[in-house]
Amino acid sequence: MKRIVLAVSIFLAICHAAYADPINLKPYQQGEWPSILQSANHDPIAIHFWGVTCPACVKEMPQWGRFVEKNKNLKIIFIQVDDVSPEMIKKMLSKAKLDDATHYYVSSPFDERLRYEIDPKWRGETPITILVNRKGQANRKTGPMDFSQLSSWFNKNN
Template identity: 25%
Template sequence: MKRLAPLSLTLALLTSIPLSASSAQEPLPFVKGSQTAIVSAHAGSPFVLALWSLDCLYCRHDLAMLGRLKAEHPQLQVVLVATDTSARRAEIAPRLDALALGMEESWIFADAFAERLNHEIDPQWFGELPRTYFYGRDGGRISVSGSLDEAAIEDWIKETYGEAHEEEQDASGNSGKNH
């Protein structure tokens, strides 16, 4: 029994770049170091990091909500990371497209050593899905396992994007940030 992704496939994933702005984004390969790269790329600007998978029932509910919120609040930055194996890569973009998230930054796990990717994302996360992180302007993040509450996210969007001086506040008013 061999490793999941042959080298050729991995290379193909690594070199793939989204070409067209008119169709759904093909997912980028999420490997060792990608978590740090995502956080660096978004440094200074708030974003939502949504971990999901094709077979996660509750994820579909959350992603549909994020798609609606994105339409209502175009300033909302969403980064999607699918924890599926890269064998299911072709299913990602159509699914996100159907949930009005086809144009958002999208990644898929591209290392079969999922334990290491999970650990890099969050040593406190046991892999349950959906798992969502709300990154503030200062890089602090709030983590949520399970279904999201739309009103609370609307509040977070207002507070985070609406008034810059409130950036220290998190969505719940609690000091539950972790890094």
């Protein structure tokens, strides 16, 4: 009987590990922006803001997934800004094959104070990608990404 219980326990542990949620969502709050920039360690970084309810974002996320898959050495962070459940966010990220990327979700209201900290000129439109070079200089790209231009930007700034 002990062997059966042990076998079932091992089987359940293996099943749980196989189907465990691989996407790690970190909460993003006011004051987080400097630490995200520091995480780049003076390497160029792309920070992509998107929303589950944004049609352009939904359409483009699989393209981000392919780009990240081909460029695993690049520093790219995704921040989801809509007030939706973590399950909705994870479902969309998984569908886009972005399970292994670095993800944040805005955990408080996405208001002007939060946006101002990131970019004083940003009014909250998505998608938006902020590109920060080695010198800490930021360039904002509003709207869907041109991935050949993004690749060129990383090549130029690496």
